[in-house]
């Protein structure tokens with residue numbers, strides 16, 4: 001993984017090359033609408049308050065839990081006993097991104113949603129509250145963390161998330177055998193080159209023209225940047241949007257010329 005200083009310089013570079021986030025100079029009507037309707041939507045939704053209340057509770061929770069360190073590990077907490085408050089402070093997508101995913105799900109209305117990496121269930125909650133009619137799967141390897149996520153779903157009254165427990169390397173392929181297609185996928189766990197490319201290759205046959213695939217932390221490390229560049233080149237993809245902390249992939253066929261955007265968010 002990059003050091004904090006390296007990441008900071010990467011972020012400065014991103015800010016320098018990113019479009020201004022207002023859509024000026026964007027020649028794709030779809031991307032212009034994406035910026036206007038989703039990135040720049042400042043409205044507050046009731047679900048935001050509900051989910052952020054749970055995040056706050058988790059940030060105050062001083063209990064320690066045993067966790068198995070899957071994947072790329074943590075920059076902040078390499079040990080296997082962690083306070084829930086520390087997990088809530090360092091492992092979860094900040095509200096800015098959780099709420100963007102909420103708006104994307106509310107806007108595109110995906111019927112099938114998959115998240116790799118539930119953690120405490122904060123982003124899963126955003127995804128599922130945005131479309132209560134969707135079928136949602138969320139995958140988590142650490143049992144104590146998965147227990148907390150399920151208890152948070154209960155508190156929020158969410159009953160349409162199916163938790164898939166265990167190592168993605170063992171659980172993803174069998175799960176995908178039971179699903180015909182996926183409309184919305186958020187890959188947020190095991191941020192390393194080989195697993196990320198492998199997850200993409202497993203997910204690709206389940207993608208349809210309207211599907212949206214999101215990778216977290218695409219600039220977190222050199223190997224994640226290489227994985228992101230490789231995924232972007234795949235011939236099935238028609239459009240990508242790099243928001244620095246997440247990368248969004250579209251398969252829309254009406255996009256005749258493949259385009260990669262970097263947009264300030």
Ligand SMILES: C[S@@+](CC[C@H](N)C(=O)[O-])C[C@H]1O[C@@H](n2cnc3c(N)ncnc32)[C@H](O)[C@@H]1O
Pocket residue numbers: 068070071072091092093115116117118119120121122123124139140141142145166167168169188189190
């Ligand atoms: C960054 S956290 C997910 C945060 C969550 N998506 C959110 O924003 O609220 C990543 C989670 O993925 C889990 N994870 C990482 N690699 C995994 C693997 N190979 N199999 C199963 N779970 C894994 C970790 O235990 C961790 O809880």
